[in-house]
Amino acid sequence: MYFPVAFQVLFLAQLAAIGWGANLRLLSNADIEVRPVLQLALLPTANLNDDRPDDGIHGNVFRLARVLAAVTALGWLLSALASTPAMQTWLALLTYIAVAGIVVLPQRILCHTVRMQFLGSLVRIVVPSMTGPVFLCDIIMADILTSCARTFADLRLVACQFASLAWRDEASACSDTGMVGAFLVAMPYAFRLRQCVNEYRNAAPGSPEATRHFANAVKYASSFPVICLSAMHRRAEIEASTGVGKSGWTLRPTFGLWVLAVAFNSLYSYYWDVAFDWDLGHSRSGWKLADVVVPPVLASPAPGSVLGVVDETSELAIARELVSPAEALARDAYEPTAKRSFPRWLRPRLRFAWIWLYYAAMAIDFLLRITWTMKLSSYIRIDQMAFGGFWLNILEVYRRWQWTFLRIEKEAAR
Template identity: 85%
Template sequence: MYFPVAFQVLFLAQLAALGWGANLRILSKADIEVRPVLQLAQLPTAHRNDDRPDDGLHQNVFRLARVLAAVTAAGWLLSALASSPAMRTWLTLLTYIVLVSIVVLPQRILYHTVRMQFLGSLVRIVVPSMVKPVFLSDIIMADILTSCARTFADIRLVACQFVSLAWPSEVSTCTDTGMVGALLVAMPYAFRLRQCVNEYLNAAPASAEAKRHFANAVKYASSFPVICLSAMHRRAEIEASSGVKQSGWILRPAFGLWVLAVAFNSLYSYYWDVAFDWNLGHTRSGWKLADFVVPPASASSAPSSLPRAADEMSELAVSRELVTPGDALARDIYEPTTKRSFPRLLRPQLRFARTWLYYAAMAIDFLLRITWTMKLSSYIRIDQMAFGGFWLNVLEVYRRWQWTFLRIEKETAL
């Protein structure tokens, strides 16, 4: 079957885009207004919505995804029917050029607002800043990029194919010794780490908010030892295949350190998903999983995504002076946790009625968190299986898809 890495990358990107549209669609059906949660109106590039304003955000995302998918499918089909490898590479390059041109097109056509929001988010993620605000939409986008970490290394292989068209003699320079691939895999984690450091520096010193951002930064920093040790092993394998003798006393401890790094990163990341990103793990006595990092005595009383002025509003809301009788959500937010009855290990406020979805999400997230380390590592040669790496990427796209649901739902249930 003709399904090279170049089109695997495009397919995964299309799948992630369609998944984002599905997120928005299902959240809309659940009466969750996504635009204020994502702070879209506060973005520096915010402007009027000229993408069929009467339609929902998810409809414009779906329409743009369909256009890009049609171009990808046409390019893949033409490449599969090409008679020579060189022609296939040219058609693949043309497909990439058309797709990139559509996304960056400055004219107010082809769902301009959605495209500009996407590009603006990428720019804010990539360009370092320690003073500018970090929007929830950028946080979610950066987290999605971490799920595509190995795809960044695959894009390098695609670029090497394109380089071979113009400079065939330079193909040898594209041989991956493990280090370049490791840097590309680490890039999304570095972007997200920078956001955490940014939020930490802008939080009040020694506050619960600062502690939370610092602990979150530790989570992303813990991915670097996994990536570096995997790259070290990959380089040793390449040198061994070239006849260079390797010292076992170096590789054996490196493998042990890799196991420890993987265990810490995977379990800590899973804990963070459940305790902080989803705000689950509450008990009826008032204790919750997040108390391991932010003790209840110092926990902030207002959600981090709200402006500081919301703290004063919440105090007034508790006294019921500013909460109207019809404002059921506000009453739920400030009802004391100890007086509420809720499903075990979840939380008092749930926007989805089917509680088994939360339990299933926790179980699936744990399994896929562990499985994803197979793709990050060169110790486990999953790529030797037929499309093994591709299917692991698909599973990670699904994991991030379900994570996004509860990440946004949590913000509206606080």
């Protein structure tokens, strides 16, 4: 089957775009207002309104995805029918130019607002800024980019293929020791780490928010040892198999360090998904998983309390004096109480009635976080399977789609 890396990258990118549209559609069907949650009204492109308002954000995203998918499918079909490898490469290059041209088209046509919001988010993610605000839509976009890290590495192979048209020699165009691929994989994590540092600097020193942002920065920083050790181990394997270099004595120590690094990163990331990004893991006694990293702040004794034990009636009365009656009524409707029961290890406030959805998401997220364990088996060789890396990328796109769905739901539940 003719399905080269160049079109695999385009397919994965458009699959992620379709997944984003599906996220918005399902959240809209659940009566969740996505615009205020994502802080879209605060963006510089908030005044653009040339898109179809009756379609909503998801309708415009789907329209753009359909156009890009049609262009990609046409390019793939023509490339598959081409008679020479050089012609196939040229057609793939023209497909990339057409897709990129549609996305950056300055005219106010074809979902202009969605395209400008996407490009603006990319600029804010890539360009360092330690003082500007970090919008939730940029955080979600940066996290989506981290899930496309393997695809960034594949882009190097695509660039080498296109460069071979000028050099007439793909080997000379792709002369690289593997460090370029490692750098491309690390870029999305560096962007997200910079956002965490920005939020940490803007938080009050010593506050729970500062602690949370610092711990989140540690999570993304733990990705860099995994990437470096993976590149070192791959290079040691090549040297050991070809006889180039000293010997293969570094294979076992490097692989052992990689296992430790990836185990810490994947388990810590899974804990963060559940405890912070989804705010799940609450017990009915008041303890929650997030307390492991950010301990709860003990409030000072309030009026009406004895030895720091606050009477609920007096606390509620004080709170009502600080807010309007309408706000207090709305808060009481959602505020968890000791008498209110909720599903075990979820949270008191849920926007979806399907309880199984939350449990299934936690289980699937864990399984997809530990796909690296297949490398420990001598019977499962992903790198030797047909399109093995491509199927792993599809699983990661699904995991991120699921994560985005509950990430926005958690913000709406707050």
